[in-house]
Amino acid sequence: MVAGLECFDTNLLPHLALFALGVAMFTPLGESLAIPALRSKWKSLETKLGQMFAGMFLICLSGFTVSAHTLWMHNKSQEMGGGAFCSAGTVCDCASVIGNNDWNTMPVLGIPWGLLGMLAFALFMWLIISMAKEPAASWVLNHIKVGTNFGIIGLGVILYLMYAEYEIGKICQFCTTAHIAHVGATIGFFKLSKIYGTSEWNSGAATQKVDVMAKERRKRGGYVAPKTSSEEE
Amino acid sequence: MIRRNIGDEAGARSDGVMIVSIIFITAFTYIALTTNPVYTGVGVGDRAPELNGQIYDGTTWVDFNLKDQFNDTWSEGEPGTYYLVEFMDTNCGICVSAAEKKFTPQEQAAWLGDNPQRPMPEGISVEFLAVSISLWDESVSGKSYGRTVVEDFREAYSHNFPYMDMQDNSHQDDWGNFGTPTYFLIDPSGIIQYTNLETPGYDFRDALDDIVPRGA
Numbered sequence: 183m184v185a186g187l188e189c190f191d192t193n194l195l196p197h198l199a200l201f202a203l204g205v206a207m208f209t210p211l212g213e214s215l216a217i218p219a220l221r222s223k224w225k226s227l228e229t230k231l232g233q234m235f236a237g238m239f240l241i242c243l244s245g246f247t248v249s250a251h252t253l254w255m256h257n258k259s260q261e262m263g264g265g266a267f268c269s270a271g272t273v274c275d276c277a278s279v280i281g282n283n284d285w286n287t288m289p290v291l292g293i294p295w296g297l298l299g300m301l302a303f304a305l306f307m308w309l310i311i312s313m314a315k316e317p318a319a320s321w322v323l324n325h326i327k328v329g330t331n332f333g334i335i336g337l338g339v340i341l342y343l344m345y346a347e348y349e350i351g352k353i354c355q356f357c358t359t360a361h362i363a364h365v366g367a368t369i370g371f372f373k374l375s376k377i378y379g380t381s382e383w384n385s386g387a388a389t390q391k392v393d394v395m396a397k398e399r400r401k402r403g404g405y406v407a408p409k410t411s412s413e414e415e
Numbered sequence: 416m417i418r419r420n421i422g423d424e425a426g427a428r429s430d431g432v433m434i435v436s437i438i439f440i441t442a443f444t445y446i447a448l449t450t451n452p453v454y455t456g457v458g459v460g461d462r463a464p465e466l467n468g469q470i471y472d473g474t475t476w477v478d479f480n481l482k483d484q485f486n487d488t489w490s491e492g493e494p495g496t497y498y499l500v501e502f503m504d505t506n507c508g509i510c511v512s513a514a515e516k517k518f519t520p521q522e523q524a525a526w527l528g529d530n531p532q533r534p535m536p537e538g539i540s541v542e543f544l545a546v547s548i549s550l551w552d553e554s555v556s557g558k559s560y561g562r563t564v565v566e567d568f569r570e571a572y573s574h575n576f577p578y579m580d581m582q583d584n585s586h587q588d589d590w591g592n593f594g595t596p597t598y599f600l601i602d603p604s605g606i607i608q609y610t611n612l613e614t615p616g617y618d619f620r621d622a623l624d625d626i627v628p629r630g631a
Binding site: 246247254258312313315316 | 428430432434
């Protein structure tokens, strides 16, 4: 085994691929990734703002899928009374972390951390999808604020979970991937709040508006309703 | 005049809810269909909590961990050992009565040992384990505790199964606080199949007969 690779688990690949794709959408590479086929389906990908939304969605989706994976492992460990699911390294061992009944659920509420991750990333995805669909809406700023604040609260939760890993003496790669996705999403919300109201945001929002009007025309089959004289005024 | 609100703002948010709900439900359905979690607890169907301490086997006190006796991947039809765990207090009148009338030499011969009288399939066996806890404090008049009390109790009723010393009541963190006698019948995978906490009128001897498979 190559040094440093003992913590790598091939089951992480789909989550990491989504995450990497999401991060790439933030970079100049996003322009190339938004291929014409995708642009024709999602017009918003033509703008930098649309690419940012797509990137954030992919990052949150990777966080969601890896959280779902940890919940699955949690349930399996409860089913089998413990076991090894990850590479059985000396430091990297998910079974010891997710299978540890003293740390694997939220204090007070008792829900598995994986389920909390799924709920958190589902919230993030909803905030992002709704903003991407209507970037000029009146509630967009509220969505950014909610996302940013939940992101900050989540950082506290991550610190607690890192402390749990320290106490157990093992690191779970799946949990760490979810933590990284959360940090990525939080940074994304900060970036959105930074560009909100700027020309970059407004040009993206304008493209979206045209998109909505085109969609409406398609829905009506090209029919344009006649306007009364009072409406024309 | 009230004008119709033709804004798409609400639509964007409800679209988001729809998409996220589909993703969430898909993931949750997959998890629900491919896993069958068993949680640790003291109810029927739960995995028995940790129980370790020292047991007296008639000659000496030795370390014992109940979890080590189970095979998590055991399934019906395979060989294995069922455990009947009795939480008791040597000063409790009902426990004394149970020790005398329920754990009789005949009852022990029916279930315990290499050749139990009760017919059982090949490889299936039953073990009893009495866990001595303390309901009172030793300062209460007439109540005495300690390992010699446990040894004498076992001797007095000719019990040939081990007794665990849990008189510090350290089991309560995992098992909870209950009266005595409390019985748990645990299958070879460590899952509780019977407890008199849930079915008070159902005697442990009937549960043993109903749950432990019968051989030819």
